[in-house]
Amino acid sequence: MKSESEEKRPADLSAQIAGSIRDAIVSGALIVDARLPSEAELSEQFNVSRPTVREALKRLAAQSLIRTQRGATGGAFVNRLSYEEAYGQQITTSTLLLSMNDVDFATACEARFALERACAPLAAERRSADQLATMRTEVYRQAQPGLSDEGFCASDVAFHRALVDGAHNPVLSYQLAGAVEAMQPLMNMITFTARSREVIVGLHTRLADALEARDATAADQQLAQLAEYTAELFDKLRRARQGA
Amino acid sequence: MKSESEEKRPADLSAQIAGSIRDAIVSGALIVDARLPSEAELSEQFNVSRPTVREALKRLAAQSLIRTQRGATGGAFVNRLSYEEAYGQQITTSTLLLSMNDVDFATACEARFALERACAPLAAERRSADQLATMRTEVYRQAQPGLSDEGFCASDVAFHRALVDGAHNPVLSYQLAGAVEAMQPLMNMITFTARSREVIVGLHTRLADALEARDATAADQQLAQLAEYTAELFDKLRRARQGA
C-alpha cells in the first residue's frame, strides 16, 4: 500500500537483529530453552558491537521471548511463554489500546459481553464448585454498603474472571483476560448508585444461579441483560455530563 | 503467594527503569505524544549510564509504547498504540502461546469457534457488501483444485477475518485476530483431502449465504458445524498417526 518513497527507512540495527532472532523463535528454528550464542558471539555474527546486541536482546526480553542468566553457564535462553506472562501483556496492551484510541464505551462494552457470552455455555457445563464459590463471594462483597466504587469494580472483574475461568479453556481465559480487565478503567468512571448496585447484584446472583443449575440459556439471558444495563448506565452518565 | 526467600531478586536496572516509565504511561501521567527527557537527562535522573537508559527505552519500544526520532527536536515520544500494532503483538503472542505450551488442537479450536460465534450475530447484522465480497472471493479460491494446503489455510484465515471484521467492532477484531491467526500453524498440519475441502467450501458457502441474508441463526448453525467438522478432521489425523 505504501509508495516506496514514503517511510521505508531501514530500521535500527538492534531492531533488525531482534527481528531476526524473533523470526527464528516463532518459526521454531530456536526451540524452548535453547541457548542463544553469547553476546560476544552474536556481535561477531551480526558484525555489530555488544551494546547493539544487548539492545536487541532487551527488546526480546520485553516480549518475554527470552530470559537471561548470568554466570559461567549463563546466557540468553528461549523462554517458554507462560499463560501468566501472556495475560499480563494482553492486559497492558488492551488497556492502552482502549485508553489511547478513544474507544467509546459502547464499542468496548459490546466486545466484552459478546466474548463473555461465548464463554457462558461452556462455563455452565463445566464450572467447578470452586469457581461458583468465588462468584458467590464476590456477589456478597458487592452487596456490602461500605464498598467503594473502585472496590465494587474490582470485585466485578473478579466475578467475571471466575465466570470465564469456568469454561476451563486456558486459551479462552487468556483471550478474555484482556477484554475484561481492560474495561475496568472505563467502568471506574461510573459512580455506582445504591440503586444500580442493587440491580447489578441481582443480575450477578441470577447469573450464578444459572451456572449452579448448569442452565446455559438462563446464563446467556442474564449476561445479555447485564450488557444492556451497563450500556444504559453509561448512557445516563454521558447525558448527565453533557447537561452539566 | 511466593515466600520472600524464593526468587525475589531485584530486576536489572534497565528493567526497573522501563517499568517505572511504563507505569507512568499506563497511569496516564505521560500522555500520548509527550516527549520523554533525553537519554542524557534520564541517565542523570535515574543515576545510571546512558547505555542502561537505552536498554530500558528499547524494552518500551519493543512493546510499541514509545517511538524515537533522531535530530535536534528528536527524542523518545509516547506512542499512540494503533490497532495495527496491537494486532501484530497479539498474533505473535498467541502463536507462541499455542506452540510452546502443547495446547491441544481441541482446546484451541474450541476457543476459536466460541469467539467467532460471538461475532456472528453482529456480523450478520452489520456486514458490508465489501466484506461479503471478500468472503465469496476466498470461497472461490478454496474451490480451486490446484491450491496448496498452505494456500487453502491462508485463504481460510482471510475468510474468517472478513467474517470477524463484519461485526464492525475494532475491539472484537483485535481480540479475534490472535485467536484466528494463531490457529493457522495448527491447521497447516492438516492435509486437506479433496473430500474435506469440498465439505469446508460447502460450509463456507452456506455461511456466506447466511450473512448475505442477515440470518444470525443460520450463520451460527454453520459455524457450529464447521467447528465440529474441524475437530473431527483433526481427530482422524491423530488416529491415523497413532496407527502408523
Next chain:
DNA sequence: GAGATTTAATTGTCAGACAAATGAAAAGTG
C-alpha cells in the same frame, strides 16, 4: 572422596567517543 578454593565464562554496568540525522538559528543574497 568431601569440602574449600580458584578460575573461566557470561551478563550487567559504566565512561567516553564519534557518526548521523534534523530542525532551528544565523548568515548570505537578491
Next chain:
DNA sequence: CACTTTTCATTTGTCTGACAATTAAATCTC
C-alpha cells in the same frame, strides 16, 4: 524585506574498552 543557504546545536545510533557481579566447573587440600 523576503527568500535561500549555511552553520550549528541537540539528540539518537553505534562503537570501543573496561570493570563488576554472578555462577558453574575445575582444581586443590585434607
